[in-house]
Amino acid sequence: SRTITILGLESSCDDTAAAVVRHRPGHDPEILSSVVAGQTELHSAYGGVVPEIAARAHTEKLDLCVEEALEAAGLRLRDLDAIAVTAGPGLIGGVLAGVMTAKGLAVATGLPLVGVNHLAGHALTPRLTDGTSYPYLMLLVSGGHCQFLIAHGPDRFTRLGGTIDDAPGEAFDKTARLLGLPQPGGPSVETEARAGDPKRFRLPRPLLDRPGCDMSFSGLKTALLRERDKLVTAQGGITVKDRADLCAGFQAAVADVLAEKARRAIAEYLALSPTEPVIAVAGGVAANSAIRAALETVSAETGVRFIAPPLALCTDNAAMIAWAGIEKFRSGDTDDMTLAARPRWPL
Ligand code: KG4
Ligand code: ZN
Numbered sequence: 001s002r003t004i005t006i007l008g009l010e011s012s013c014d015d016t017a018a019a020v021v022r023h024r025p026g027h028d029p030e031i032l033s034s035v036v037a038g039q040t041e042l043h044s045a046y047g048g049v050v051p052e053i054a055a056r057a058h059t060e061k062l063d064l065c066v067e068e069a070l071e072a073a074g075l076r077l078r079d080l081d082a083i084a085v086t087a088g089p090g091l092i093g094g095v096l097a098g099v100m101t102a103k104g105l106a107v108a109t110g111l112p113l114v115g116v117n118h119l120a121g122h123a124l125t126p127r128l129t130d131g132t133s134y135p136y137l138m139l140l141v142s143g144g145h146c147q148f149l150i151a152h153g154p155d156r157f158t159r160l161g162g163t164i165d166d167a168p169g170e171a172f173d174k175t176a177r178l179l180g181l182p183q184p185g186g187p188s189v190e191t192e193a194r195a196g197d198p199k200r201f202r203l204p205r206p207l208l209d210r211p212g213c214d215m216s217f218s219g220l221k222t223a224l225l226r227e228r229d230k231l232v233t234a235q236g237g238i239t240v241k242d243r244a245d246l247c248a249g250f251q252a253a254v255a256d257v258l259a260e261k262a263r264r265a266i267a268e269y270l271a272l273s274p275t276e277p278v279i280a281v282a283g284g285v286a287a288n289s290a291i292r293a294a295l296e297t298v299s300a301e302t303g304v305r306f307i308a309p310p311l312a313l314c315t316d317n318a319a320m321i322a323w324a325g326i327e328k329f330r331s332g333d334t335d336d337m338t339l340a341a342r343p344r345w346p347l
Helices: 040-046 051-073 092-109 118-131 168-178 185-193 219-234 238-272 289-302 319-330
Strands: 004-010 015-023 028-040 082-088 114-118 136-141 146-153 156-162 278-282 305-307
Touching: 004 051, 004 092, 004 319, 015 051, 015 118, 015 289, 015 319, 028 051, 040 051, 051 092, 082 118, 082 319, 092 114, 114 118, 114 319, 118 136, 118 146, 118 278, 118 305, 118 319, 136 238, 146 238, 156 238, 168 185, 168 238, 185 238, 185 289, 219 238, 238 278, 238 289, 278 289, 289 305
Parallel strands: 004 082, 082 114, 136 278, 278 305
Antiparallel strands: 004 015, 015 028, 136 146, 146 156
């Protein structure tokens, strides 16, 4: 087994990214470069990601991101062993833009292609950052995803449960909108919540009465809306204090649900008798310090080590795609020009 260097491309949502990762057997993987070009300002006027705008921006930015990633790594295309690209799930226009760019590079160089599942990219990140060994437990929490997975191998995951409606990030974003706070909602709600009383508004903890790891977050937003409207009726509007308390109450409810479901996921995971038990997080919501604290408590209770990769590797990036590409490449799992973009691609 030899040193592998892979260029990864990511364009499945609203970040265009390219990265180069190298792995020498027996050494920690090295992120030689990681370039992320966001699109927040392009979509901010619309209150959400507009697929057509995203696809056009990816098409415009991908080549430049690739050039920058190679230059920052000090490499040429011919120094690479393969091109890895997110082939789904995600917005079809963006995924297609990435897959076409990767195919162009593969044709030009003769390098193999590796199609990577975006969720696998997130799920394999603890191996890139911490060398975590299989099997480990993973909580993916982003604007589009929410699930507990056990990772058994680069292409083998068991899903223990997930959201049946909104993802937590989506719920944070909607909550921010309801309260007139800027997008993305997660950071603005967290900032407001810092000054708030999490106990003043007792919001529901959905699905805790049901066994298993499934979750629901859309009801929280409805409950919050009801509390807000009660205040508006009673006092003609909401004060800064009310808003802080609503944010704190909402955040505490999300953290409680994730922590309790994490306890259950850990119980299922420990039944596999892992030698070095780990629960890791990925996704933008993993940035939330109340949620991290709740998961750290569960980790301390259960003796399962908690791993939170650096934030830049929790949110969408291409280093995770390059790394997942390295793992797949090592196991002999490569693609050819028939690689298809898959808007839906469950793990
Ligand atoms: O992983 P990510 O960058 O993109 C995908 O959704 O794939 O996650 C973005 C989501 C947004 O919904 C954002 O509001 C949320 O992560 N987020 C947070 C925080 N920072 C970002 N949610 C809660 N607290 C935060 N500090
Ligand atoms: Zn993602």
